Amino acid sequence: xxxxxTESDISIVSATLMQIDTAIWAYADPAKREALRLxxxxxxxxxxxxxxPASDHQMAFARAFANFAVTPAQFDRIKAILDGSINGxxxxxxxxxxxxxxxxxxxxxxxxxxEAESAKDNTAHGKQYTAYAxxxxxxxxxKDAAFKSITTDNLSNTIHSYMCRGFNENIxxxxxxxxxxxxxxAILKVWETKGFEIAETTATLLFPSWVISDETVKKAQHWLxxxxxxxxxxxxxxxxxxxxxxxxxxxxxxxxx
Numbered sequence: 715x716x717x718x719x720t721e722s723d724i725s726i727v728s729a730t731l732m733q734i735d736t737a738i739w740a741y742a743d744p745a746k747r748e749a750l751r752l753x754x755x756x757x758x759x760x761x762x763x764x765x766x767p768a769s770d771h772q773m774a775f776a777r778a779f780a781n782f783a784v785t786p787a788q789f790d791r792i793k794a795i796l797d798g799s800i801n802g803x804x805x806x807x808x809x810x811x812x813x814x815x816x817x818x819x820x821x822x823x824x825x826x827x828x829e830a831e832s833a834k835d836n837t838a839h840g841k842q843y844t845a846y847a848x849x850x851x852x853x854x855x856x857k858d859a860a861f862k863s864i865t866t867d868n869l870s871n872t873i874h875s876y877m878c879r880g881f882n883e884n885i886x887x888x889x890x891x892x893x894x895x896x897x898x899x900a901i902l903k904v905w906e907t908k909g910f911e912i913a914e915t916t917a918t919l920l921f922p923s924w925v926i927s928d929e930t931v932k933k934a935q936h937w938l939x940x941x942x943x944x945x946x947x948x949x950x951x952x953x954x955x956x957x958x959x960x961x962x963x964x965x966x967x968x969x970x971x
Contacts (some may be wrong), residue, residue, distance in 0.1 A: 715757045724770040731758070731778040739884035739924060740959075741966035748784075755782040759791075767802025776803055780816035792817045807835055811843040819850040819883050842876045849880030857881060857889055864916060865900045871911050878919035887924040894922045894930055898937045905949050917949055921956035926963050934960070 715734070721727050738750050762775035780792050791799070795813055798805060805813075814831055817823045823831075825848070832844040849860035860881040864874060882890065897920055905913040922930055934957035942950060 715754065715761075718761060719764075724774060727771060727774050731774065731781075735781065735884070739887070740926065740963040741970065743967050743970040746970065751782065751784045755779070755784045755788055758782050759788065762800075767800075768804070769802070772800070772803055773809065776800060777809065777812055780813040783816065783820065789817065789820060789822045792820075792822055807837070807839060811835070811839075811847075815843065815847050815850055815880070818847045819852060819880075819885055821852050823847075825851065838872075842872055845873045846876040846880040849877045850883055850886075852886055852889065854889060854892070857886070857893065861893055861896060861920075864920065865904050869912070871915070874912055875915050875919065878915060882920060882923065884924045887926070890922060891925045894925050894933060897922055898933055898941065901949065901953070902942055902945060905946065910948075914948060914952065917952035918956075921952065923956060923959065926960055926967070928964065931957055931960050931964070 718727055718730060721730075734754060738747060738754065742750055758775060758778045762772065762779045765772040765775050776795060779788070780795065783789055783792055792813060795803070796805065796810060796817075803809075811831075814823065818828065828844060828847045828851075831847070832840055834840075835843070848856060849864075850856075860877055863869065864877050864881065869877065901913075901917050901920075904916045908916070934953055938950060938953055938957070942953065
């Protein structure tokens with residue numbers, strides 16, 4: 715975070731911010747997470763306020779601020795940014811949806827807000843982000859509906875992938891804990907009844923990556939050893955990679971204690 719104050723290469727800035735997000739949710743000791751989140755949110759907000767208007771850095775820090783926001787005041791600022799409060803920041807459709815969805819997954823915006831936002835963007839991208847937003851609502855009802863749609867409905871490849879991403883948000887790891895068994899129960903049937911791209915996307919993007927525990931690793935291993943022992947190599951690879959990434963995360967968390 716300190717280095718980002720003087721980093722001129724925007725690609726390094728963007729990549730580092732993404733890595734910080736992963737570190738918070740995957741690798742940090744959960745007991746330290748809330749303090750880390752607040753520190754990062756406050757630091758990124760200062761970087762945003764210090765950035766040059768209309769610069770790539772301003773855009774990167776605006777996106778990161780919305781993604782890291784944690785306090786009620788910062789939630790209010792998400793709304794203000796969408797109303798054009800930051801001098802020089804161009805709020806095009808893509809950045810608007812990104813910042814809006816950061817608010818959705820924090821409970822800042824409601825179903826009615828999503829529908830109002832959707833009405834402003836009657837394009838293919840608008841429909842994709844609307845699906846993403848509904849799946850990103852922080853309620854069990856929204857997650858139930860998204861999971862059912864992802865695994866049973868005849869969705870387009872793009873709508874399906876956006877819905878998967880909205881469903882599987884790191885900030886919702888507690889909600890997602892209730893879907894681990896459902897994931898391992900569903901993926902073989904999805905693989906057998908859907909086209910390859912839908913099936914592979916489901917197996918990969920719906921893997922319970924943020925329900926990081928020894929129990930989830932054991933369930934993945936059980937699926938590989940029993941339920942999915944005769945599954946296709948591609949499906950088994952998706953589960954194996956998810957299991958291995960989670961094992962690395964658990965080791966990192968132990969090192970952070």
